[in-house]
Amino acid sequence: MLIRVAEITDIADMFRVRISVNENKATMADLAKYGITPESLPKMLSGHGRGWVVEIDGITRGFAMADAANATVFALFVEPGFEGQGIGRALMNEAEKWLAGMGCQQIWLETDSNLRVRANGFYRYTGWIESNMQPDGQVKFIKNLS
Numbered sequence: 437m438l439i440r441v442a443e444i445t446d447i448a449d450m451f452r453v454r455i456s457v458n459e460n461k462a463t464m465a466d467l468a469k470y471g472i473t474p475e476s477l478p479k480m481l482s483g484h485g486r487g488w489v490v491e492i493d494g495i496t497r498g499f500a501m502a503d504a505a506n507a508t509v510f511a512l513f514v515e516p517g518f519e520g521q522g523i524g525r526a527l528m529n530e531a532e533k534w535l536a537g538m539g540c541q542q543i544w545l546e547t548d549s550n551l552r553v554r555a556n557g558f559y560r561y562t563g564w565i566e567s568n569m570q571p572d573g574q575v576k577f578i579k580n581l582s
Contacts, residue, residue, distance in 0.1 A: 439526050442487030442499060447477050449496035450489065453515045459553050460513075484538070487511075488530045490523045500527035504538035509545045512555070519554070528562055536581040549575040 442450065451474060455463060467473065481487045484505035490498040498514035509531045514523045535543050547555045549569060556575070560566070564577040 437521070437523065437526065438491045439488055439530060440491070442481055442489045442501075444478050444481065446487070446489050446496060446499070447474050450477070450487070450499045453496060453499055454511070454513050456515050457513050458516050459555065460548060486531075486534055488527055490514075490527060492518065498523040498527055500531045502531040502535055502543075504535055504540055507535060507540040507543045509535070509543060512545075524558060525562065532579070532581060541582045542578055542580050544576055544578045546570060546574040546576050549573055 451464065451467075454467070455461075464473075479485070480501060480503070485501065485503050487499060487501040489496045496515075497518040499511065500509065500513075501511035502509045509528070512524060512527055512531070514527075532543065544567070545559065545564070547553065547559060550556065559577050564579045567576040567578045570576055
């Protein structure tokens with residue numbers, strides 16, 4: 437497993453992984469409604485944004501993205517068939533380490549409030565604390581880095 441900072445050349449693979457997931461499914465059209473497109477992603481990977489990819493045998497199998505200006509991890513996805521191998525944890529560790537290095541003391545993320553959704557349990561297991569329910573039905577989690 438190789439983890440590295442995401443580059444513009446990784447964008448197509450990041451979208452491939454994103455639309456492949458079984459939970460929190462989204463199509464390219466769904467993502468575009470939120471302004472997440474291949475054209476918008478480069479800006480999210482620079483400045484106060486950063487992304488990471490995990491490669492196995494040279495193929496991207498997961499990615500994460502964070503935004504230091506908003507102190508948030510806003511994407512973490514692992515391709516089906518590669519869950520349970522430590523990819524999500526490795527990506528989250530990179531995001532948390534980078535956000536701490538950028539001066540963030542408390543970070544946040546949102547995910548499905550359904551307790552049966554694996555991401556919900558993953559965040560709890562890795563030290564995130566449920567904060568509150570959002571108007572759209574998502575649950576907000578926070579984590580102190582200091």
